[in-house]
Every structure is written in structure tokens, then in C-alpha cells.
Amino acid sequence: MTGTTAHVESPSRWWSKDTIAVVTGGNKGIGFEIVRQLASQGITTILTARDESRGLQALSALKEDGLDVLFHQLDVTNSKSIGKLATWIKAEFGGLDILVNNAGVAWSSLPDKVLAAKEVLDTNYYGVKNLTHALLPLFRPSAAGSRVINVSSMAGQLAAVGNDKWKQQLNDEENLNEAVIESFIKVYLKDRAEGTDTVLLMPSQELLETYGNYIASKAACNAHTRVMARDLANRKEGEKIFVNCMCPGVTNTGMSHNRGHSVEEGADTAVWLVLLPASECVTGKFFLKRTDRGFLYIEEAHAPIAQPKIPQK
Ligand SMILES: NC(=O)c1ccc[n+]([C@@H]2O[C@H](COP(=O)([O-])OP(=O)(O)OC[C@H]3O[C@@H](n4cnc5c(N)ncnc54)[C@H](OP(=O)(O)O)[C@@H]3O)[C@@H](O)[C@H]2O)c1
Secondary structure (H helix, E strand, C coil), X not given: CCCCCCCCCCCCCCCCCCCEEEECCCCCHXXXXXXXXXXXXXXXXXXXXXXXXXXXXXXXXXXXXXXXXXXXXXXXXXXXXXXXXXXXXXXXXXXXXXEEECCCCCCCCCCCHHHHHHHHHHHHXXXXXXXXXXXXXXXXXXXXXXEEEEXXXXXXXXXXXXXHHHHHHHHCCXXXXXXXXXXXXXXXXXXXXXXXXXXXXXXXXXXXXXXXXXXXHHHHHHHHHHXXXXXXXXXXXXXXXXXXXEECCCECCCCCCCCCECHHHHHHHHHHHHHCCHHHCCCCCEEECCEECCCXXXXXXXXXXXXXXXXXX
């Protein structure tokens, strides 16, 4: 476990102990580090984990480091669990200010290809969507605005969606909605059931088997970020909710088989988005290393895949 970070005291410090943050998948990896950094800033941070004992173990590690963190169970794929968390937040705090949708899976151990794909999509797309909708009425009005940060991946950049029709639909921000995203998922799942690849058009069957579910789920997560951001963009001053997604980069956790940079670096952009002063907040963007990189193509992510040309409507 690493030590605590000193509080940042600056004129742009908009948060206080009364600021409430919820982090999903906080028991390990990048989520644990996001909890640690937010709590170190003096934000009241709720570490959630699907497994109560793993969550409580993480909590006690943070408490040993002198951090005052709270815990609540949350399985993002379980609607009852989501409902219980929402009810508890309302009763304890009256609402929240920050949601970090970090929980995610890259692979499934299920042997059935369709069930495996569903597990990844249920966590990385439906988990984000359902939790965000459940907590949306609880975001509290504030001058600084509330913040939703979706910990996504550059693997979900649209360069990885080979089918031009789907690439265009997922990039058509004006007409994008949950129905479009879910049609994309439906066709992807049909591919998995039938052994075809009409959506991602991956360069090889091996790449499809290894990364297809993760790519589809994170492309859906990115698209959902844009839908939520657009739909919430016209809220009046004092009731703003900024919704963005980011990639932590290849980060040394169980998910990456312990390759990549430190969890401190992996958590950095998500924490930066949380702490930005309201005057610098944007919404509906994809960030890597604190930089808006758009939703289409990041060279680091897709070296083997050609930069996509988006067909005109
Ligand atoms: N590590 C990387 O290189 C990398 C790169 C790009 C993006 N990301 C993204 O970063 C996020 C965090 O990944 P990580 O690297 O920290 O992975 P990790 O160490 O495997 O942690 C994943 C976390 O998500 C939790 N989780 C999984 N399914 C859940 C569910 N249904 N409900 C609640 N929590 C659930 C896990 O809980 P359990 O402990 O109970 O399994 C764990 O706490 C993910 O969204 C991932 O896609 C990671």
C-alpha cells in the first residue's frame, strides 16, 4: 500500500469534506488507487466492491494509511445491489457529487461464447449505464457541477469497429442514443452466437476471440458517455453534470497481467477530471493522459488497424 497524498490547497479547490464521491470496483487496481487519491484530497469517498470481504479488506488498508473512507457493497451487474446503494446514499448523504464508473472486466471464464460476451458487456456497458441512471436523480446541485467519469479504454476507439455503418452510427453524436448502442450490442452478440464477425471485422479470428468482447463493451461505454453528456448538457447553471470517459493507459493490475505503468499513473486522468475547476470542465469527451483524444483513433491503441475513414451520411 502506498502512503497518503498531501491535500492540494489552491484557489481552484472546489471540493470539501461534504463532497461525496462513489467509486465502483474500488477494492483493487485502478479503482482502489482512485479511492485513495480522492480520499487523500479530503473528499468523502465511498469505496464500493461486489465482494463485501474484499471491499472491507481494501477499506481497512486505506484506514491504516490514515484515510477516512466509507464502504458499500455494489455489484454493477445486479439491479438490487444498485438500488440498495442508491437508497443508502440518499438516506446517509441526501445525494452525491461524483461517480467514477471504474469496475470492469476484460475477459470471462465462461466457456459459452455468448454468455462470456454478455458477462463483459453486462459489466462494462450495462453496469455503467444502469448505475448512472440510478444515481442521476441523486446528483446534488452545486456551483462546481457534478462529475461522472467512466473509466473506459482506448480499445473501444471506433478504429476497432471495422463495419463502416456501425462506425458511423456510433460516431453520429446528434442521433446517437441507447437504442442505437443496444442494436450494436445485439448484432455483436448475434455474431458471437453464429461464429461470424460482421461488426468489428477484426484482422483475425484470434484477435476477435481475445479482444472482441472488451472492444465492443468499451465502444458501447464510450458511446454511452456521449449520449449522457449530450442529454445532460442543457442543465442550468448550478445543476450541471459533466460526463466524460478516459483510458488509464496500460496499467500494472491483474487485468493487464501486471504490465504497464503504476496504478498512480493509471488513476491520474480520472482523478484530474474529478478535481478540475468548473471553469475548465468539458463534457462528452475521451481523455488519455489528461488530453482530449476524441473517439475515433489513437495510434498507441490500434497500430495494426488502419485509421478509419468515417463515411459521410
Ligand atoms: N489495467 C489496464 O491496463 C487498463 C487499461 C485500460 C482500461 N482499464 C480499465 O480500468 C478499469 C479498472 O481496471 P483494473 O486494471 O484496475 O482491473 P482489476 O484490477 O481487474 O480491477 C477491476 C475491478 O472491477 C471490479 N469488478 C468487476 N466486475 C464487477 C462487478 N460486476 N461489480 C462491481 N465490481 C466489479 C473488480 O472486482 P473483483 O475484485 O471482485 O473482481 C475489481 O475491483 C476497468 O474498467 C478497465 O477496463 C484498465
